[in-house]
Amino acid sequence: MPQAVELHGRSAAPGIAAGPLVRLDRAVDLRRRVGDRDEEQRALAGAVTEAIAAIAALAERSDETGILDFQVAMLEDSALTDPAFARIASGVDAATAWSEALATQIADFQGADTEYFRARASDLRDIRDRVLRILAGKADDELPSGAVLTGEDVTPSRFLSVDWSGGGGIALFGGSPSSHVAMLARSIGVPMVVGLGPIELAGHRSAMVDGDSGRVVLSPAPDNLARIDAARRSDAAERTREAAVIGKPAATADGEPVSVMINIAGADELLSLSPANCDGIGLVRTELLFHGDSGLPDEEAQLRAYAAMVDWAAGRPVIVRTLDAGGDKPVPGLTIDGESNPFLGTRGIRLSLKRPEIFRVQLRALARVAARGPVKVMLPMVTVPDEIDEAAAMLDAVVAELERDRIACARPPLGIMVEVPAVAIEPALYARAAFFSIGSNDLTQYVTASARDNAGVAHLSDPANPAVLSLIAGVVAAGKRMERAVSLCGDMGGDPRHLPALIKAGIRTVSVAPRLLGRAKLAIAQATAAGP
Amino acid sequence: MTAQASGSILLTHAIGLHARPSVKLTKLAKSFASAIRLGTGPDGPWIDAKSIVKVMAAKVPQGAKLHFEAEGSDASAAVAALVGLVERDFDGAEADAASG
Numbered sequence: 001m002p003q004a005v006e007l008h009g010r011s012a013a014p015g016i017a018a019g020p021l022v023r024l025d026r027a028v029d030l031r032r033r034v035g036d037r038d039e040e041q042r043a044l045a046g047a048v049t050e051a052i053a054a055i056a057a058l059a060e061r062s063d064e065t066g067i068l069d070f071q072v073a074m075l076e077d078s079a080l081t082d083p084a085f086a087r088i089a090s091g092v093d094a095a096t097a098w099s100e101a102l103a104t105q106i107a108d109f110q111g112a113d114t115e116y117f118r119a120r121a122s123d124l125r126d127i128r129d130r131v132l133r134i135l136a137g138k139a140d141d142e143l144p145s146g147a148v149l150t151g152e153d154v155t156p157s158r159f160l161s162v163d164w165s166g167g168g169g170i171a172l173f174g175g176s177p178s179s180h181v182a183m184l185a186r187s188i189g190v191p192m193v194v195g196l197g198p199i200e201l202a203g204h205r206s207a208m209v210d211g212d213s214g215r216v217v218l219s220p221a222p223d224n225l226a227r228i229d230a231a232r233r234s235d236a237a238e239r240t241r242e243a244a245v246i247g248k249p250a251a252t253a254d255g256e257p258v259s260v261m262i263n264i265a266g267a268d269e270l271l272s273l274s275p276a277n278c279d280g281i282g283l284v285r286t287e288l289l290f291h292g293d294s295g296l297p298d299e300e301a302q303l304r305a306y307a308a309m310v311d312w313a314a315g316r317p318v319i320v321r322t323l324d325a326g327g328d329k330p331v332p333g334l335t336i337d338g339e340s341n342p343f344l345g346t347r348g349i350r351l352s353l354k355r356p357e358i359f360r361v362q363l364r365a366l367a368r369v370a371a372r373g374p375v376k377v378m379l380p381m382v383t384v385p386d387e388i389d390e391a392a393a394m395l396d397a398v399v400a401e402l403e404r405d406r407i408a409c410a411r412p413p414l415g416i417m418v419e420v421p422a423v424a425i426e427p428a429l430y431a432r433a434a435f436f437s438i439g440s441n442d443l444t445q446y447v448t449a450s451a452r453d454n455a456g457v458a459h460l461s462d463p464a465n466p467a468v469l470s471l472i473a474g475v476v477a478a479g480k481r482m483e484r485a486v487s488l489c490g491d492m493g494g495d496p497r498h499l500p501a502l503i504k505a506g507i508r509t510v511s512v513a514p515r516l517l518g519r520a521k522l523a524i525a526q527a528t529a530a531g532p
Numbered sequence: 533m534t535a536q537a538s539g540s541i542l543l544t545h546a547i548g549l550h551a552r553p554s555v556k557l558t559k560l561a562k563s564f565a566s567a568i569r570l571g572t573g574p575d576g577p578w579i580d581a582k583s584i585v586k587v588m589a590a591k592v593p594q595g596a597k598l599h600f601e602a603e604g605s606d607a608s609a610a611v612a613a614l615v616g617l618v619e620r621d622f623d624g625a626e627a628d629a630a631s632g
Binding site for chain 2: 066067069070073074076077078079080105108112113114116117120123268297298300301304
């Protein structure tokens with residue numbers, strides 16, 4: 001057996017899987033006998049009909065029919081097939097005509113402004129290849145259950161054709177964490193790593209995928225495999241235990257209640273979630289709203305987005321962070337291009353106060369939605385108390401304006417993120433904030449002077465650094481003295497490795513990614529609030 | 533008998549007119565005999581509301597105003613039904629945008 005090879009990519013779906021390595025994109029010989037024009041017309045028409053039947057059959061067996069319904073609708077649309085038939089009429093063979101017709105559509109989606117529409121190019125490629133395989137008389141080879149699938153990318157229909165109940169994972173040279181397949185993998189629980197780059201697979205027959213860390217091991221040693229198998233089993237058992245606690249309020253082993261809220265970036269994330277599983281929305285990242293291709297969102301568009309979240313939360317608190325653009329989150333037409341060190345530049349509240357015309361629109365939308373439910377507003381990247389005063393004055397002004405115009409509104413409590421060390425060191429100076437929410441990702445990056453986006457210093461950017469934990473404990477203590485609520489909304493709040501320390505530090509409210517709700521509640525149940 | 537009808541509605545669906553809502557919209561449009569066109573502005577450009585390929589190619593963003601124009605025996609019923617579908621936010625067509 002070849003020596004084990006370790007590779008690193010990006011995590012697209014969590015979990016660990018190991019199994020035989022199966023190539024997805026073995027070159028298929030698509031050569032076929034070309035007939036006359038009538039034969040070619042019939043061949044394409046037949047292949048499209050067969051493709052529709054095959055996708056429909058796949059949809060029968062799957063719960064994720066949305067993508068497949070879309071593919072069927074596209075194939076049934078003569079706007080897709082007519083150009084191909086026209087090419088055949090002009091003397092081109094069926095396969096070439098079909099490829100050319102689809103190439104136009106694929107190029108169109110690839111050039112789209114938004115990630116969502118760009119990602120549809122892979123659906124079109126999926127449709128294209130299925131019809132080409134049928135034309136060439138090549139049946140889909142059955143992909144085995146329990147295997148690690150590898151290749152440049154995997155199409156949604158290939159993914160859905162696999163029986164994942166027997167385990168298995170995905171390791172891709174290319175791919176993206178925002179592809180349809182990555183979304184499906186996360187929802188079904190298939191560990192997936194993308195972006196491994198070109199890799200030499202010759203001789204390797206098995207692989208291990210660690211979707212938590214983005215690591216892939218080719219030809220893992222047998223004892224390693226046994227360990228992975230045990231890990232996978234305990235992972236499955238863990239999920240069962242998580243399912244048992246997710247619907248209940250969280251509490252530590254010694255009975256101290258802990259609020260677990262969720263972090264979201266858009267109302268669409270809430271569709272598959274039950275509000276009963278959390279204590280509200282602890283962080284709404286509003287950056288995504290500002291990335292639409294229709295430019296910056298107006299007041300109505302923002303109001304609609306926030307209202308959907310408030311309605312979903314059904315009386316639970318919703319904490320909206322004002323635009324945190326800049327740093328690693330540029331917004332075209334808003335953030336400053338070419339700053340030499342954007343993480344230390346004009347980001348968060350710094351940018352909002354420089355662009356009051358844009359900030360004002362967001363504050364108006366937030367004051368209006370506050371009439372609808374318990375909304376709180378949180379300022380990112382606050383460095384000096386004056387920033388709170390300036391934002392508060394603007395908020396008061398828009399509330400007065402709305403009241404004068406008799407538009408329903410309320411003045412939401414205005415709190416701050418604790419992520420700049422200046423705040424974490426002297427929280428008592430920031431008493432004008434109505435509450436504190438510790439952004440542990442940025443706080444860690446600033447305290448350890450290790451950029452979040454630099455893999456070379458990733459080992460230093462550790463939230464368990466005693467300095468970070470000591471600052472967190474200090475903010476909690478100051479919050480108690482000042483009677484200000486303190487919560488934590490960074491990644492460490494959903495991480496079982498860090499939760500015991502956070503509980504010990506006095507944190508009683510965390511806000512985590514929705515998929516980590518169960519994991520966080522379970523880790524809290526195993527932690528103790530009282531000192532050792 | 534040929535009738536004409538038109539109507540417009542704001543698209544509130546997250547991400548805009550993406551795959552799932554587009555499938556619902558074109559399927560509904562196809563259930564009517566009338567010719568139906570969809571415009572992203574009051575003066576077009578107009579596309580065939582029965583073609584998923586054309587509707588998706590329009591890449592309509594959230595917050596756009598959708599305009600429907602129908603011509604045929606069931607024109608007003610068609611416009612009312614399509615406006616209703618958008619108004620009801622596609623009856624819970626779940627958003628399939630990237631998340632996490």
